[in-house]
Amino acid sequence: MEYDNQLQRIKNGSGFIAALDQSGGSTPKALENYGISGDEYENDEAMFDLVHEMRARIMTCDCFDNERVLGAILFEDTMERDVNGKSTANYLWEDKQIVPFLKVDKGLAEQMSGVQVMKPMPNLDLLLDKAKNYPIFGTKMRSVIYEPNVDGIELVVQQQFDVAKQIISKGLMPIVEPEVNIDSAQKHDCEVLLKTNILRNLERLNDEQQVMLKLTLPEEAGFYQELVDHPKVLKVVALSGGYSRTDACAKLKQNPGMIASFSRAFTEGLSKQQSDEEFADTINTSIEEIYQASKV
Template identity: 95%
Template sequence: MEYDKQLQRIKNGSGFIAALDQSGGSTPKALETYGVSSDDYDNDEAMFDLVHEMRARIMTCDCFDSERVLGAILFEDTMEREVNGKSTANYLWEDKNIVPFLKVDKGLAEQMSGVQVMKPIPNLDLLLDKAKNYPVFGTKMRSVIYEPNVDGIELVVQQQFDVAKQIISKGLMPIVEPEVNIDSTQKHECELLLKTDILRNLERLSDEHQVMLKLTLPEEAGFYQELIDHPKVLKVVALSGGYSRTDACAKLKQNPGMIASFSRAFTEGLSKQQSDSEFAETINASIEEIYEASKV
């Protein structure tokens, strides 16, 4: 069964997960960084065409390979498009042996109690059913923590795990992502509360169930070791959160057992204007640096 093969790949394979899931709100910024200004498109459809072009260019690069890339997180629009004449998820899994994940959240609610919980996700079951039509292994959803507010952090983690259980019931692997903002003036205090809440929620999961965790690189080296070793955690992956690739990789190396799931740091330095060989050289250097940091 594909799911079991993918599970073994994520559990035992080496490499990192490329986050290629910028959605409506974050796509213009991702395109701008790539050298495509908002003057180059006049509606959402054209914008998504351009960002898919960028993602397809990355995925079809020879250096984007299963030796170093374990998985890729896709936006719903990307999942429904094609790469090299196949649906994106099929192309990744069948042609590249890279495990596809799907971003399922609909963005963040307004900030309150020092956090941003996820907006409601209407029709989540339908989206999960759609993902099951493709070789999609798991999902990803993001909340953000800014302050060490006990009630706020509890709310974030509880919501994440409630939705995770719904995802597990559909036979998919949830990546729970309660991001701690890297500019928080009390980042470590946030991380202390977050870890406690995650551990509490893991204990409430059925013994046969697992989740993945996507966490901000911590202030204290090795801080999430207890989560990495937890039997109900398949993998702990790190988000770059606005750190440069160099800084993110340096921090990652201080946290053995965590692997990267970078977005901005992964595509740093790529440009639409680059020739194919320049583009390949840039992405290869990025993949190598992140892979080496994830191997530690």
């Protein structure tokens, strides 16, 4: 029942998905952007304490509401921590009616064939079982594409869909995220190969299987419309990928049917030093801008 309610919310609700899933590698940069330098914490534990404070500050803001925010992607550490006396996922779903997702990948392997596939995930089943103890609806996993290498892109998409099927078998909704690097000299060529491979893999899913897609905003407006309309795709969400919020929102508006799932662009302008009022105003501005771009 919980899953079905969440499914309907993602399928029919308006809004965007906030990506609050920075992990070990990306957390220092996220904290630096938030006004906390590396010499202000001694170890990973202290670092994760600080980033959870930032996330909790965002999530408990009145403006972080279900009228504009459909879902939020969490890091495993965040899922196991509390917000307002409840586990983060329970707080989001029960108190806010915001659908929680979990980042499940373990980072990227070394670059080869113009791509970075995901590192092995030997304990994925255990993590998915743990997620089922919370009201987690789905998962997210990221690979990166740099060059239009046929074999490399095929490898990325195949790995993503193989893992997606494992996630579906556990009763969760996978977000497949084969990011195309925004600085790729041949970005559109990468996107052409990527779309072809995604369509091929979607056709291999059975009628009961469905995925979400998280894709870099394309060079050509409306380029992923075929994926947006595909019956085996619940939702296509866009990553900001290093674009500023203004640029990311402008590009998103050119792609009807896609909604935002921004990370850096979402938290842009936030600072630990801000008063609660300043913080709330900043995050509200961000939420409204991204929400409007996702409505198109």
